Amino acid sequence: MKKRPPGTARQREGADATPLLEGISQPGDLLRLSRDDLRRLAAEIRGFLVRAVCRGGGHLGPNLGVVELTMAVHRVFRSPHDRIIFDTGHQSYVHKILTGRRDWFGSLRQYGGMSGYPSRAESDHDLVENSHASSALAWSEGLARGFALDGDDRAVVAVVGDGALTGGMAWEALNNLARSPADLVVVLNDNGRSYAPTVGGLAAHLAALRTTDGGRPNVFTNLGLAYLGPVDGHDLEAVERALHHARALRRTVVVHCVTGKGQGFGPAETDEADHLHTVGVVDPETGRPAQPPDPTWTDVFADEMLAAGELDPDLVAVSAAMVGPTGLGAFARRFPHRVVDVGIAEQQATTSAAGLAAAGKHPVVAIYATFLNRAFDQVLMDVALHESPVTFVLDRAGITGPDGPSHHGVWDLAVLGTVPGLRIAAPRDQATLREELRDAIADRRGPNALRFPKARVGSPVPALHRLSGVDILRAPAGAKVLIVSVGVLATAALEAATLLSAAGIECTVLDPRWVRPVNPVLGQLAAGHSLVVTIEDGVRDGGVGSAVARLLTDLAVPTPVRVLGLPTAFLPHGGRQELLAEYGLDAAGVAEAVQAALAGARQSRRLSHLPHTPQVPQAVNHA
Ligand SMILES: Cc1ncc(C[n+]2csc(CCOP(=O)(O)OP(=O)(O)O)c2C)c(N)n1
Numbered sequence: 088m089k090k091r092p093p094g095t096a097r098q099r100e101g102a103d104a105t106p107l108l109e110g111i112s113q114p115g116d117l118l119r120l121s122r123d124d125l126r127r128l129a130a131e132i133r134g135f136l137v138r139a140v141c142r143g144g145g146h147l148g149p150n151l152g153v154v155e156l157t158m159a160v161h162r163v164f165r166s167p168h169d170r171i172i173f174d175t176g177h178q179s180y181v182h183k184i185l186t187g188r189r190d191w192f193g194s195l196r197q198y199g200g201m202s203g204y205p206s207r208a209e210s211d212h213d214l215v216e217n218s219h220a221s222s223a224l225a226w227s228e229g230l231a232r233g234f235a236l237d238g239d240d241r242a243v244v245a246v247v248g249d250g251a252l253t254g255g256m257a258w259e260a261l262n263n264l265a266r267s268p269a270d271l272v273v274v275l276n277d278n279g280r281s282y283a284p285t286v287g288g289l290a291a292h293l294a295a296l297r298t299t300d301g302g303r304p305n306v307f308t309n310l311g312l313a314y315l316g317p318v319d320g321h322d323l324e325a326v327e328r329a330l331h332h333a334r335a336l337r338r339t340v341v342v343h344c345v346t347g348k349g350q351g352f353g354p355a356e357t358d359e360a361d362h363l364h365t366v367g368v369v370d371p372e373t374g375r376p377a378q379p380p381d382p383t384w385t386d387v388f389a390d391e392m393l394a395a396g397e398l399d400p401d402l403v404a405v406s407a408a409m410v411g412p413t414g415l416g417a418f419a420r421r422f423p424h425r426v427v428d429v430g431i432a433e434q435q436a437t438t439s440a441a442g443l444a445a446a447g448k449h450p451v452v453a454i455y456a457t458f459l460n461r462a463f464d465q466v467l468m469d470v471a472l473h474e475s476p477v478t479f480v481l482d483r484a485g486i487t488g489p490d491g492p493s494h495h496g497v498w499d500l501a502v503l504g505t506v507p508g509l510r511i512a513a514p515r516d517q518a519t520l521r522e523e524l525r526d527a528i529a530d531r532r533g534p535n536a537l538r539f540p541k542a543r544v545g546s547p548v549p550a551l552h553r554l555s556g557v558d559i560l561r562a563p564a565g566a567k568v569l570i571v572s573v574g575v576l577a578t579a580a581l582e583a584a585t586l587l588s589a590a591g592i593e594c595t596v597l598d599p600r601w602v603r604p605v606n607p608v609l610g611q612l613a614a615g616h617s618l619v620v621t622i623e624d625g626v627r628d629g630g631v632g633s634a635v636a637r638l639l640t641d642l643a644v645p646t647p648v649r650v651l652g653l654p655t656a657f658l659p660h661g662g663r664q665e666l667l668a669e670y671g672l673d674a675a676g677v678a679e680a681v682q683a684a685l686a687g688a689r690q691s692r693r694l695s696h697l698p699h700t701p702q703v704p705q706a707v708n709h710a
């Protein structure tokens with residue numbers, strides 16, 4: 088059932104259907120088609136996916152690989168009565184097409200448009216929308232157990248990739264499924280890849296199963312589950328037969344489907360890096376962007392990491408199935424024995440990094456900020472408690488953009504700020520990223536984290552001088568407002584200061600560089616101003632700004648603090664700049680907030696009572 092159509096009418100125009108596709112507005116429509124028509128429909132869906140995804144970006148390879156598999160699931164089961172849970176959900180585009188959302192693809196992943204993941208707001212056919220991998224089996228087990236407790240005969244189908252199956256959560260669920268009253272159909276979509284080829288003992292086991300008849304004992308049967316396969320996941324009839332068989336068994340069954348990531352689109356099939364796992368706007372003929380993309384923060388990290396690897400033979404990089412996307416590709420090619428891909432296993436990455444550090448190595452865990460949430464306990468207990476010199480490099484920190492609520496890396500500053508002994512740096516430009524990475528790796532006292540966004544790296548943001556570790560970026564005479572900007576938001580802070588100067592309000596702008604714990608020199612600097620405004624690309628609650636405010640309270644500095652950041656909420660998908668502006672974290676928003684704070688403070692007559700002292704206390708100005 089369709090819910091609200093996302094996107095503007097203009098965005099929705101972008102979707103162009105073809106003859107058979109025109110006739111599919113709900114899964115039941117698939118049942119009326121002949122075998123020949125079903126084959127033609129699969130080809131039409133592939134053409135549609137290539138056009139729609141190349142036009143605006145999204146997950147291409149994973150969806151091209153599940154066309155027949157998704158059609159088969161929808162022909163055999165009755166969604167939404169039967170429940171279909173997609174692990175991660177990045178491969179749910181075909182499901183969206185078949186459940187009445189074809190016309191929305193013109194707005195895919197755009198602000199106000201259709202999500203790139205399952206979405207309860209969009210359709211009753213969607214239930215789980217978390218898009219952090221490896222959780223579908225646990226969700227499905229709980230759901231099926233709940234149905235069983237009610238005597239409800241509804242089927243639950245979990246579609247899980249071979250990559251997602253490397254995560255600890257998947258193994259915990261398999262262990263539980265062996266004794267659960269739930270009877271799940273687990274569709275194992277085995278394309279042999281996460282982004283890169285899936286690694287580890289399980290991957291090797293699945294590879295062996297692909298070439299046998301599957302009847303002999305395997306990891307699933309040994310755990311007490313039934314196993315069917317391997318099945319050619321592009322043979323619609325074969326997949327349907329296997330699914331009917333699985334449902335009839337009335338127990339938990341793994342249906343092992345072998346598919347090709349990027350199937351049917353040459354540039355995806357031949358792309359060695361990741362079979363076009365995710366693309367931006369690309370040419371639908373070549374799968375490549377029209378122009379080489381501008382350098383990103385990831386590129387700078389990649390370059391500095393390579394340089395650091397040359398200098399430090401103990402440097403080891405750890406990745407949770409994302410060597411390429413986190414910028415470790417060049418390092419891996421140069422030092423193949425000093426890169427560990429642990430699979431989609433952030434907890435393993437973190438604790439094994441603690442082990443590497445205990446063995447005298449200098450581990451760097453490169454990970455997306457949102458995925459480190461999975462390993463909070465390991466950061467706290469295995470790394471921090473042991474004062475383990477592990478460096479975490481958090482890519483995609485802050486607002487990431489089109490991946491939406493599950494992928495915005497907005498919790499790291501608040502959550503990691505509670506970890507004793509962990510220092511967090513937020514570089515503002517290329518030079519500070521390089522410098523802070525070197526400092527982090529060299530620090531043998533305990534853990535460090537660096538965070539930067541999914542964005543172009545931008546122009547250098549030079550400091551006027553450094554003061555007790557804090558970079559002063561702007562220091563006009565007579566400034567009453569102190570803007571403390573976190574990381575990449577320095578540019579918006581400086582632009583805001585220029586706007587405010589034109590309105591007669593002078594601001595000092597500083598970049599603390601290492602943002603947690605808060606540098607106590609901020610207390611002295613704040614004392615020299617009438618208002619402190621902090622800006623961060625993370626949740627306001629418990630973030631850097633609130634830590635600065637607490638520092639001032641502790642030091643009995645009376646300067647009021649206005650904390651600008653993100654609400655404690657699940658933020659929608661959209662363009663990064665678009666969302667930053669929406670939440671007042673662009674230059675105009677910051678300038679407006681400063682003016683409002685000054686006006687409010689004047690109204691409450693607080694500012695007029697505060698003495699004005701120079702913005703940089705001489706006692707600590709040793710730059
Ligand atoms: C906890 C977590 N870590 C990392 C990711 C990033 N990620 C998204 S898809 C993917 C690969 C998934 O491989 P697989 O499950 O086999 O699906 P495929 O894309 O091959 O269809 C990864 C690592 C994630 N979504 N969740």
Ligand SMILES: CC(=O)[C@@H](O)[C@H](O)COP(=O)(O)O
Nearest residue numbers: 175177218365412483490541
């Ligand atoms: C599904 C998932 O988690 C990733 O594929 C993510 O969509 C990638 O995002 P980037 O494009 O920022 O690497």
Ligand SMILES: [Mg+2]
Nearest residue numbers: 248249250280
């Ligand atoms: Mg896979």
